[in-house]
Amino acid sequence: MADTAFGPARAIPPAEVEDVDLYHAKSWVTKYVFSQDAKVIAIQYAVTATAIGLVALVLSWLMRLQLGFPGRFAFIDPSHYLQFITMHGMIMVVYLLTALFLGGFGNYLIPLMVGARDMVFPYLNMLSYWIYLLAVLVLVASFFVPGGPTGAGWTLYPPQAILPNTPGYEWGIILMLASLIIFIIGFTMGGLNYVVTVLQGRTRGMTLMRLPLTVWGIFTATVMALLAFPALFVAAVMMLFDRVLGTSFFMPTIVSMGEQLKYGGGSPIMFQHLFWFFGHPEVYIVALPAFGIVSDLISTHARKNIFGYRMMVWAIVAIGALSFVVWAHHMYVSGMNPSFGYFFATTTLIIAIPTAIKVYNWVLTLWRGDIHLTLPMLFALAFIVTFVNGGLTGLFLGNVVVDVPLSDTMFVVAHFHMVMGVAPILVIFGAIYHWYPKVTGRMLNDSLGKFHFWVTFLGAYAIFFPMHYLGLLGMPRRYHEIGQTTFVPESAQTLNAFISVAALIVGFAQIVFLFNLVWSLFRGKLAGSNPWRSTTLEWQTPETPPGHGNWGKELPVVYRWAYDYGVPGAEQDFVPQDQPPATRAV
Amino acid sequence: MGAIILFVAMLAVVVVWWLSTQRLTAKPWLEEGPIGEFPGTGALSLPAAKIGLGVFAAVVGALFALIFTAYLMRMQLADWTPLRKPTLLWVNTGVLILSSAGLQWARDASERGDMDGVKAGLLAGGVAAIAFLVGQIMAWQQLVAAGHFVASSPASSFFYLITAMHGLHLLGGVMALGRTIGKVHGHCAADEVRLSVELCAIYWHLLLLVWLFCFSLLLFT
Numbered sequence: 136m137a138d139t140a141f142g143p144a145r146a147i148p149p150a151e152v153e154d155v156d157l158y159h160a161k162s163w164v165t166k167y168v169f170s171q172d173a174k175v176i177a178i179q180y181a182v183t184a185t186a187i188g189l190v191a192l193v194l195s196w197l198m199r200l201q202l203g204f205p206g207r208f209a210f211i212d213p214s215h216y217l218q219f220i221t222m223h224g225m226i227m228v229v230y231l232l233t234a235l236f237l238g239g240f241g242n243y244l245i246p247l248m249v250g251a252r253d254m255v256f257p258y259l260n261m262l263s264y265w266i267y268l269l270a271v272l273v274l275v276a277s278f279f280v281p282g283g284p285t286g287a288g289w290t291l292y293p294p295q296a297i298l299p300n301t302p303g304y305e306w307g308i309i310l311m312l313a314s315l316i317i318f319i320i321g322f323t324m325g326g327l328n329y330v331v332t333v334l335q336g337r338t339r340g341m342t343l344m345r346l347p348l349t350v351w352g353i354f355t356a357t358v359m360a361l362l363a364f365p366a367l368f369v370a371a372v373m374m375l376f377d378r379v380l381g382t383s384f385f386m387p388t389i390v391s392m393g394e395q396l397k398y399g400g401g402s403p404i405m406f407q408h409l410f411w412f413f414g415h416p417e418v419y420i421v422a423l424p425a426f427g428i429v430s431d432l433i434s435t436h437a438r439k440n441i442f443g444y445r446m447m448v449w450a451i452v453a454i455g456a457l458s459f460v461v462w463a464h465h466m467y468v469s470g471m472n473p474s475f476g477y478f479f480a481t482t483t484l485i486i487a488i489p490t491a492i493k494v495y496n497w498v499l500t501l502w503r504g505d506i507h508l509t510l511p512m513l514f515a516l517a518f519i520v521t522f523v524n525g526g527l528t529g530l531f532l533g534n535v536v537v538d539v540p541l542s543d544t545m546f547v548v549a550h551f552h553m554v555m556g557v558a559p560i561l562v563i564f565g566a567i568y569h570w571y572p573k574v575t576g577r578m579l580n581d582s583l584g585k586f587h588f589w590v591t592f593l594g595a596y597a598i599f600f601p602m603h604y605l606g607l608l609g610m611p612r613r614y615h616e617i618g619q620t621t622f623v624p625e626s627a628q629t630l631n632a633f634i635s636v637a638a639l640i641v642g643f644a645q646i647v648f649l650f651n652l653v654w655s656l657f658r659g660k661l662a663g664s665n666p667w668r669s670t671t672l673e674w675q676t677p678e679t680p681p682g683h684g685n686w687g688k689e690l691p692v693v694y695r696w697a698y699d700y701g702v703p704g705a706e707q708d709f710v711p712q713d714q715p716p717a718t719r720a721v
Numbered sequence: 722m723g724a725i726i727l728f729v730a731m732l733a734v735v736v737v738w739w740l741s742t743q744r745l746t747a748k749p750w751l752e753e754g755p756i757g758e759f760p761g762t763g764a765l766s767l768p769a770a771k772i773g774l775g776v777f778a779a780v781v782g783a784l785f786a787l788i789f790t791a792y793l794m795r796m797q798l799a800d801w802t803p804l805r806k807p808t809l810l811w812v813n814t815g816v817l818i819l820s821s822a823g824l825q826w827a828r829d830a831s832e833r834g835d836m837d838g839v840k841a842g843l844l845a846g847g848v849a850a851i852a853f854l855v856g857q858i859m860a861w862q863q864l865v866a867a868g869h870f871v872a873s874s875p876a877s878s879f880f881y882l883i884t885a886m887h888g889l890h891l892l893g894g895v896m897a898l899g900r901t902i903g904k905v906h907g908h909c910a911a912d913e914v915r916l917s918v919e920l921c922a923i924y925w926h927l928l929l930l931v932w933l934f935c936f937s938l939l940l941f942t
Contacts, residue, residue, distance in 0.1 A: 255769035323780055331773045337764040343740075344749040344762075358736075361776065362729060365784040369791060373882070380871045382878040384795065400800030400875060405791060408722055412787070440750060448745065459729055696749035716753045 159683070169265075171257035172683055173242045176264045178574070180238035183264075184231050185649075187271050191226035192642050194219045203635025205616045213615040214302040217286030220613060221303075222278075224289025225311070228417065229318060230271055232559055236424040237322070237360065238267060240566060241329045241353045243574065247673035248350050250338025250691045250713075252684045254328040263328070266321030273314040280306035287311075288613060290410060293385040293403045297378040300392055308378060312371045319368045322360065329357040338672075340693035345712070347671045347697040348447055352427020355455045356420045362459070363416035370409040377401070407469055411462035418555050419458040423451055425562035426493055429515045431697070432565050433497055435669045436512035437504030438708055440698035443496045450489035457486045467535050468542045476535045483533035487526065494523060505701070505708075509667075510584040514565030517592045518558050525554025528603065543613070546606025549599045557595045564591070564648070571652075572666045576679050577659030583651040587644055594641035601630045668709050671697050675711050724793060728786035732779055774920050778927050781890060785931050788886065789938060792879050796942055804876035806939055807863040813856035814936055820849030821922075821929045824898075828922040831915045839905055839918060846925065847898050850891060857888050876942075883935050887928065894924050 160166035170176060198219045201211040211219075242260070246253050254260045277284040286302030287295060295301050297308055333346075333354045346354075373384040377398070385406040386398035434441040441447060463471060463479040497519050506512065528550040532538045541547060564587070571579050609622045617623055665674040677687045691713040699710035744762055765772060795801065827842025861881065869877040901917040 256773060323777075327773050327776050327780075330776050331769050335765045335767065335769045335772050339763065340755050341764070342747075342749075342762040343743045344745065344747045361780050362732070362783045365780060366725070366787050368784065369787045372886075373791065376871065376878065376882065380878075382872045383800075383875060384791070384878060397872075400798055402795060402798055405794050408794070409787065409791065412722065412725065444749060445746065452740070456733060460726075692755060694755060695753050698750070 169261060171253075171261045173246050173254045173257070173260060174574075174681065174685075176260055177239050177242035179264050180234055180242060180267065183268055183271055184235040184239060187226055187275070188231035188235075189645075190275070191223045191231060192645065194223040194226075196639060196642055198223065199635035199638040201615065203632040211615075214283075214286055216615040217288070217613070218284050218302050218307070221286050221288055221291075222274075222284050226274070227556065228289065228421070229315070230274065232421045232555075233322070233360070233417070234267060235563060236421060236559070237329065237353060237357055238264065238325055240349075240424060240428065240570075241357065242325070243570070244349055244673060245329055245332050245353060246336065247573075247676065247681060247685055248347050248671055249333060249336055249341055250672050250686070250693060251332055251336035252686060252690070255331045255336050256324075256328050259324045260328050263321045263325035266317060266324065270314045270318035270321060273310055273317060277303065277307045277310035277314075280310065283307055285311045290414070291374070291406075292410075293374060293377065293401075293406050294387060294389055294398075297374065297386070298389070298391050298396075309375065312375045312378070315367060315371045316375075319364045319371075322364060326357045326361045329353060330361065338690045338693060344445070344448070345693055345696045347427075348430040348441065348444075348451070349424070349427040349671075351448055351451050352423040352425070352430075355451050356423040359416045359423070359455050359458065360420045363413045363420065365413075366409045367413035370406055370413070373409075374406065404466075404469060407466050408462070411465045412459075414465060415462040416458045418551075419454055421555055421559050423455065425518070425559040426451065428566045429518050429562050430493075430497065430500075431671065432511045432515040432562075432569055433500050434698050434700060435569075435667050436509050436515070437501050437506045438700045439500055439504035440700055441496065442499040442502075443492070444696065444698065446492055447496055450492045453489040454486060457482060457489070461486060464533055464538075467538045473535075480533055480535050484530065487530060487533075490526060494519065494526075509568075510579070510581065510588060511565040511569035511667075513585075513588050513592075514561045514568065517588070518561040518565065521553055521561060521595070522558040525550060525552075525558055529554060541606060543611055544606040545602045545610045545612055548612045549602035549606055552599050552602075557599065561592070561595075564588075567652075569667065570673075571655070572662030572679075573673055573676075574680055575656055575659070576662055577655050578662045578666060579655045579659060580651050583647055583654075587648045587651065590644035590647075591641055594637050594644065597637035598634050598641065601634055605630060668707070670695075670699055670709050670711050672712055675713050722790055722794075724789040725783065725786045728782055732782075768916055770916060770920055771923075774923060778924075781927065781931065784886070785934065788879075788883060789934070792883070792938060792942075795875050795879065798875075800875065802874055802876060803942060804864075804869060804874065804880055804939075805867070806880070807860045809856060809860045809863060810936060810939075813853050813860065814932065816849050816856060817853045817929055817932055820846045820853060821925045822846075823849055824918075824922040824925045827918050831918045834911065836905070839914070840902075843898065843902050843905060843918065843921070846921075847895065847902065850895050850898070850925070854888055854891060854895075857884050860884070880939060883939065887932055887935055890931075891928050894921070894928060897921060897924070 160170065160172070165171075167175060170179075197208075197211060198216065200208050201216050242254070245251075282303050282305035284303050285291070285296065285307035287297075287308060291308075291311070298304065301308075303311075333350060337346075373382075376382040377384055377386050381397055383398045383401035385403055386396070386401040387403060388399040389396050430441050430447060461479055461482045463475060464483045467476055528546070532541060532547065532550055568579055568584055571577075605627055608624070608627055610617065610627060662679065664676065664679040667674070672691055672693070673681070675691060676682075676685060692715075693712050694715055695710060695712055697712055699705070699712075701708050702710055742761055823842050823844075823846030825842075827839045827846060830836075830838025830842055861884070864877065864880070869880075871878055871881045898921050901914075901921050904914055904917055
């Protein structure tokens with residue numbers, strides 16, 4: 136690292152102090168409620184996403200109660216069960232993970248990490264949050280309307296999604312589609328902000344190749360989301376037309392409950408194409424921010440530069456691009472030309488290459504690193520293991536011939552929960568333990584955190600590992616009750632009960648985490664401005680938590696990449712990005 | 722899925738071209754110091770609003786490309802019967818072209834600093850845009866009068882969907898245009914006015930282009 140392509144004492148361009156054109160809050164309401172400060176908006180996003188996520192957590196308990204102890208809980212009838220799985224899935228994927236990674240972490244970290252004072256369009260940013268909140272409220276409202284929320288499954292496949300005998304036919308499905316449409320409008324406003332802030336708001340010296348991988352991950356995911364969400368938008372609008380106005384975009388000629396419906400000629404497969412054109416990139420919209428964040432956590436807590444930074448960047452971009460040409464691997468059993476299946480299996484397996492590069496690079500970053508087993512590091516390690524697990528079962532499912540018998544079994548449920556449920560959530564926890572000191576100025580309690588980590592990590596495996604086995608036995612997903620079959624042995628029921636108990640325990644462990652978040656806000660150890668001795672700009676702010684406008688009079692100037700840990704000859708084992716070269720001995 | 726794949730591929734070309742100018746092969750761990758040596762690798766110097774509009778254009782493009790995708794897929798199914806489009810659409814298309822031209826006129830005038838020209842151009846563009854929207858609603862009424870409702874046939878469903886989607890985007894533009902007209906008549910810096918007018922004009926051209934795509938798709942099928 137001592138060899139530099141630049142002389143150490145090159146003249147620094149004079150600091151141009153731009154006129155600070157920031158919106159200044161005039162009252163309590165505009166400061167904390169209708170705030171245009173990205174940091175406040177980030178917290179609003181995070182709190183709302185967590186709140187609705189807790190609803191989804193409770194729904195998963197209810198499902199597990201039914202699966203583990205069928206018949207014991209009379210109020211969970213088949214309709215309710217379907218409603219629970221639908222709302223659990225949709226909330227977790229869209230309203231929790233997408234909103235938390237992009238709206239929460241994106242809003243908080245992008246301006247700080249690129250050295251900007253705020254997002255470039257603060258007003259639009261505020262609007263984005265309030266529209267998101269409206270979408271959440273519309274979704275929640277569907278629990279209270281006649282007929283309850285929709286039970287169509289989170290994929291909302293027509294024709295069954297809008298047939299009269301599907302739970303939530305009356306209002307649930309309408310509110311679900313309306314909520315998605317509102318969400319996408321709100322997300323687009325936020326997404327424009329994240330993208331343009333990275334493009335235009337970077338401080339001097341912050342080239343693309345000096346961006347922390349967190350920003351690369353969030354940036355690429357946002358670009359993908361801006362292009363993928365319109366597919367869901369179009370699908371939702373068209374299905375709303377089908378349901379409310381009686382058009383036949385997706386609805387074939389159909390007889391329902393002995394009655395010929397007015398629909399005719401539409402194509403349910405067309406919906407699947409549109410849905411998965413959104414749905415598959417969505418997996419990476421959730422995964423890429425996680426990839427980026429975990430890279431930064433590993434590098435910081437192993438006190439070592441990230442291995443293969445360029446490869447990491449290229450891999451993120453490659454995954455982003457490839458994820459737009461794999462969507463039909465979700466449709467192997469939907470009736471497709473077999474050669475399409477061949478094409479999509481190939482692209483699906485190709486995407487494993489950049490993903491594997493990332494996994495190797497994380498492991499190689501750890502190799503001979505000075506690994507501190509802090510909470511963020513524990514979660515990051517757990518993420519790598521979990522993601523590899525989920526990724527490997529993905530190779531099973533990516534192959535048409537293996538996928539066909541496994542389709543719609545618990546194996547699929549186990550696979551996607553590992554890869555896009557547990558893995559990103561572990562990163563979210565790690566990221567919260569990592570950045571909470573910057574957001575609040577206090578550390579989270581370590582003992583409570585360790586308890587939370589071990590219960591969550593081991594518990595998640597207790598839930599999802601056996602589920603693969605149930606899937607291999609042929610236990611179908613989405614069934615309220617299996618009943619007597621020839622292929623599922625009695626012992627599988629014991630396993631199901633075990634999974635349910637584990638799910639309840641893991642769920643309760645999250646209450647410990649929430650308690651820790653609140654308790655540490657008042658009683659946590661004071662953190663100081665840079666407790667992890669990290670290089671990136673957000674830890675170099677003059678105030679902790681960062682004040683309005685993030686920086687003092689002048690914006691920081693960036694002199695180096697984000698991963699100068701353990702540089703030989705440096706005074707400390709890290710060199711902040713804004714430290715000029717001249718001040719350290721070479 | 723051809724239309725959307727084509728659109729995403731076109732965007733990918735633009736993105737790859739831009740990334741190729743950003744030194745993605747640099748070894749950042751070897752490059753210490755302020756980077757003045759490599760112009761163009763810092764933040765973009767265009768106004769944020771202009772980049773934002775560019776990104777939004779990509780989103781709108783994707784949205785319409787997806788609708789076209791669905792249209793082309795649905796068209797191949799057995800029950801498709803072409804819809805007789807009202808000839809009024811030709812008139813509306815002409816009006817929308819006038820509207821775009823009006824805003825281009827305003828944009829040119831604002832670059833010359835000719836505020837009267839700006840005012841006239843914006844007003845002409847706005848009036849023509851509203852006339853276009855009214856014309857589209859009249860086209861709907863003609864269809865309804867001829868017995869083509871939203872759910873009558875897939876072609877008519879798509880007709881309403883596409884025109885409504887385009888109309889809503891234009892309506893949003895008209896609101897932004899209203900704010901710009903307010904700015905022009907209020908006390909705003911010339912620079913800010915110039916940017917607003919330019920953004921309106923770009924958005925109008927974009928929606929004109931989208932409409933021409935929609936119109937030819939509707940016309941030929």
